[in-house]
Amino acid sequence: MANRGKIDGMLIDWGASLFNQPPTLHTKSPTRNVLTGKLPSVRKGKPSKGGTITNADGVRAKLRAVVKRAPEVMVKISGGGKGMVQIKNHLDYISRNGQIELETQDGEAVKGRRDLELLRDEWKYGGFQVAEESDVKEAFNIVLSMPEGTPAEAVKNAARDFAAREFEGHQYAMALHTYDTDPDSEPAKHPHVHLTVKARGLDGTRLNPRKADLQRWREGFAEALRAHGVEAVATPRQARLKTERGEKKSVQEMRRRGEALHSVGKFPASAERVEKARATETNIRRKYNILSTTLMASPDPSDQALAAELANRLRDGPNITQKPKGRER
Structure with a gap:
């Protein structure tokens, strides 16, 4: 059997490859321009503990988590406000015009039309004006x-902790929607x-999220x-051995309204796309098998047990995980 140090090294390397994350991430604090004294105008995101394999x-x-089919989180950007008119409209929407309590970055509760107006003014005039x-x-x-x-x-507590860590120095507001508390006529059944x-923080840096940032947010x-x-x-998605993609939001909306989908979904995937998907799945399974073999070679009985569970899980078929269903309203 290999020693524990060698086992750990192989787990880090192959785990980083499988889950598409860097094994280490070194960053330094942004420095001010020596001529203007200003910080960089764009922030692509800062690393969080959950966003890298260390x-x-x-x-x-x-x-x-793969073995247990643990629930899969969903984090998505659903748009953004260009100016205070759109921002206020969205705050009204997620608070159901003041019926659902909002919580700010300072932990302050915002409920009712008057509080919403005060929050709007804080966003408009506080920090960098909008x-x-x-x-x-x-x-x-x-x-x-x-x-x-x-x-x-x-879910609410986790969202609060995530936001405090990821968006430190930014003004933000959050609202929890549940089936029992949302006054909407068609409330979603899953909590969100x-x-x-x-977008612009108190230090002048501006959020500019990319695909890698979204995965880091999911991890966080x-x-x-x-x-x-x-x-x-x-x-x-690929590490879950889930090769099919979900329906686009526009298609989901058409189904909800009972509209005909016309040509949507009538054309099969091209042979090239099918072949690429098969090659990707083969590669992912190879990495899982290497990790399973590595764990089996460990002197730790718990590693050997995990290796056996992982091998059994891979034989069961695709790793379909539990994800939120329906729309977030």
């Missing part, structure tokens, strides 16, 4: 969801949080959920 135990935790209309996004609208049955309070973040939210006692995972 130790073998982190890989083991992810593999256990015009009524703008050509660029002055806020990002983010949705954090978990499947039906997840404790709503844990609407999080609206002012999943980590926060686990800290509140909720099993959650944020594995990339």
Whole structure:
């Protein structure tokens, strides 16, 4: 059997490859321009503890989540406000015009029309001012969801912790929507949080999220959920051996309205696309098998047990995980 140090090294390397995350991430604080004294105008995101694989135990935790079919978190950007008119409209929407309580970055509760007006003024005049209309996004609208049955309070607490860590120095407001508390005529059955973040921070840096940032956000939210006692995972789609993509929102809306889909979905995937998907799945399974073999070679009985569970899980078929169903309203 290999020694523990060698086993851990292989887990980190192959785990990083499988879950599409860097094994280490070195960053430095932004420095001011020596001529203007200003900080950089764009921030692509800062690393969070959950956004990178730094130790073998982190890989083991992810593999256990695969074995258990742990619920998959969902984090998405649902748009953004260009100017205070759109920002106010969205705050009205997620608060149901003051019926649902909002919570700010300072932990202050906002409820009722009067509080919403005061919050609007804070966003308009606080920090870097926001015009009524703008050509660029002055806020990002983010949705954090978990499947039906997840404790709503844990989702809210995890969203609060995630936002405090990821958007420190930014003004933001969040609202928890649940089936029982949402006054909407068609409330979603799964708990979710609407999080609206002012794009420009108090130090002048502007959010500019990319695909890698979204995965890091998913990792951060999943980590926060686990800290509140909720099993959650944020594995990339390919690592879940889920080769099919979900329906586009426009198609979901057409189905909801009972409209004919016309040509949607009538054309089969091309042979090239099918072949590429098969090659990707083969490669992913190869990496899982290497990790399973590595764990089996460990002197630790718990590693050997995990290796056997992982091998059995791979034989069961695709790793279909539990994800939120329906629309976030």
